[in-house]
Amino acid sequence: MTATERTMSPPHDRDTMSPTDEEANSGIRLPGEGSMWVFVLGDMIIFGAYFVIFMIERTSESAVFLQSQQHLNQTIGLINTLVMLTSSWFVARAVRACRAGDYQGATRLTVCGFLCGVVFILIKIYEWSVEIGHGYTLASNDFFMFYFMLTGVHLLHVVLGLIILGIVFRELRRPTLRRASMVESGATYWHMVDMLWIVIFALVYLLR
Amino acid sequence: MTVVVSTPPTPGAEPDDYQRYRPKSKTDQWICWWSILIFYNLFGLIFVVLTRVMPPPSPHLSTGQIVHFFQVHSLTIKIGFGLLMVVIGFSSWANGLVVFHMKRMSVGSVWAYSYIAALAVGALPGCLFAALCFLTAVFRPDRNPHIMALLYDMGLLMFVGSLGCFATMYLVFALAILLDKNKIFPKWLAYVTIWQIVTEVMAAPVFIFKRGPFSWNGSISFWQGTVIFVIWEVCVVFVLYKAIREQPPRETDAGLLMRSASRIRARRGHEVTADS
Numbered sequence: 001m002t003a004t005e006r007t008m009s010p011p012h013d014r015d016t017m018s019p020t021d022e023e024a025n026s027g028i029r030l031p032g033e034g035s036m037w038v039f040v041l042g043d044m045i046i047f048g049a050y051f052v053i054f055m056i057e058r059t060s061e062s063a064v065f066l067q068s069q070q071h072l073n074q075t076i077g078l079i080n081t082l083v084m085l086t087s088s089w090f091v092a093r094a095v096r097a098c099r100a101g102d103y104q105g106a107t108r109l110t111v112c113g114f115l116c117g118v119v120f121i122l123i124k125i126y127e128w129s130v131e132i133g134h135g136y137t138l139a140s141n142d143f144f145m146f147y148f149m150l151t152g153v154h155l156l157h158v159v160l161g162l163i164i165l166g167i168v169f170r171e172l173r174r175p176t177l178r179r180a181s182m183v184e185s186g187a188t189y190w191h192m193v194d195m196l197w198i199v200i201f202a203l204v205y206l207l208r
Numbered sequence: 209m210t211v212v213v214s215t216p217p218t219p220g221a222e223p224d225d226y227q228r229y230r231p232k233s234k235t236d237q238w239i240c241w242w243s244i245l246i247f248y249n250l251f252g253l254i255f256v257v258l259t260r261v262m263p264p265p266s267p268h269l270s271t272g273q274i275v276h277f278f279q280v281h282s283l284t285i286k287i288g289f290g291l292l293m294v295v296i297g298f299s300s301w302a303n304g305l306v307v308f309h310m311k312r313m314s315v316g317s318v319w320a321y322s323y324i325a326a327l328a329v330g331a332l333p334g335c336l337f338a339a340l341c342f343l344t345a346v347f348r349p350d351r352n353p354h355i356m357a358l359l360y361d362m363g364l365l366m367f368v369g370s371l372g373c374f375a376t377m378y379l380v381f382a383l384a385i386l387l388d389k390n391k392i393f394p395k396w397l398a399y400v401t402i403w404q405i406v407t408e409v410m411a412a413p414v415f416i417f418k419r420g421p422f423s424w425n426g427s428i429s430f431w432q433g434t435v436i437f438v439i440w441e442v443c444v445v446f447v448l449y450k451a452i453r454e455q456p457p458r459e460t461d462a463g464l465l466m467r468s469a470s471r472i473r474a475r476r477g478h479e480v481t482a483d484s
Contacts, residue, residue, distance in 0.1 A: 036399070038396040038399055043406075046436070049428075050428065138416060145420070145422060149410065157406075
């Protein structure tokens with residue numbers, strides 16, 4: 001339980017959350033729920049391992065990787081990066097609005113973040129269909145294997161993020177369910193999805 | 209049995225019964241819990257030491273090399289998978305304990321049933337199929353080498369690449385924990401379970417690749433998935449230990465029996481006094 005949650009909860013809940021009081025009073029506070037941070041940090045370690053393995057494989061076949069990279073559409077990748085960043089910006093503003101008590105604004109901003117996520121998925125599907133149309137599939141070579149697997153597992157995270165943002169939206173709409181910790185947890189997860197995409201974009205699309 | 213955790217304890221003639229039965233009431237669960245430790249140690253012994261399925265042998269062996277592999281490991285495969293046929297039932301004991309605690313959650317029992325059903329279906333491709341293929345190969349060494357190679361491929365492809373049932377099982381488990389209001393399992397376990405779904409999905413391409421990180425002995429498909437699985441299993445064992453410890457005695461099967469028995473006795477006593 002967090003300090004913000006405490007300020008938003010009815011007074012009778014106060015006595016149930018003593019352990020974190022000292023932390024909260026000393027000014028150290030974890031945004032969102034601790035369990036979400038376990039998830040996000042662990043997930044980043046898992047992705048970190050994927051990136052290390054990608055780099056190892058890339059050094060052993062750098063010519064194939066560089067040549068195959070030419071077939072990716074960097075413009076689409078850049079547009080998707082901007083969509084993702086915009087989405088994160090909306091979600092970050094939703095957290096601020098929620099902390100300020102502007103729940104309607106927070107709801108609207110969460111919807112905007114959600115819609116950007118949907119746009120990201122649509123662009124990604126278009127990008128994939130173009131690549132597959134040109135005959136580049138998972139089995140083409142090691143570069144495309146990584147390209148489809150990394151962007152695919154990231155897309156899975158985007159879908160999961162949309163579900164989480166959907167839950168945030170649902171809770172924001174009902175006064176009895178509103179919890180700042182949930183909005184913060186959703187934002188924490190969404191920023192991770194954003195950050196992972198930036199690393200994937202840099203490693204797969206840009207790295208020469 | 210659907211347990212309503214929020215029911216306040218009924219005062220009255222019951223405490224004596226509780227006191228009498230309380231020390232014994234969780235023995236059943238502790239037996240299940242210890243069976244998990246025993247089973248997974250045997251599991252490690254069978255799959256890692258004896259049958260050499262974990263870590264899997266190379267996916268790009270020639271037919272001759274595959275026949276040689278079965279010849280060299282014939283005895284240990286027979287002992288290992290023979291042992292597995294005997295102890296595989298332990299896993300259902302362990303999973304029964306998880307389901308027992310899932311049924312204590314505020315979510316409907318359907319989640320627990322879905323969990324156990326997905327596991328039951330997954331047990332064949334994910335655990336037993338490799339054993340059946342390898343056992344056939346080592347007990348019929350005079351067969352055509354190409355059939356040996358087929359058994360080798362089938363066994364290992366299923367073993368590493370079987371994901372649908374397990375991904376569903378993990379999804380059901382994670383969602384049940386997240387939706388549960390009784391806080392039977394901590395929320396972080398749900399997120400650790402979602403890592404499992406991710407690594408299961410990353411193991412899917414073993415059907416396509418014979419070399420590299422996505423082959424069935426690859427760094428991503430096999431090693432990372434296995435490391436996360438071991439972490440998940442350790443977490444589940446630890447969380448089950450806490451769940452058993454923290455379960456109120458009134459809520460166990462023995463406690464419930466005592467309570468209903470006391471109620472019936474009380475009602476009868478009431479009826480007797482009313483009649484007289």
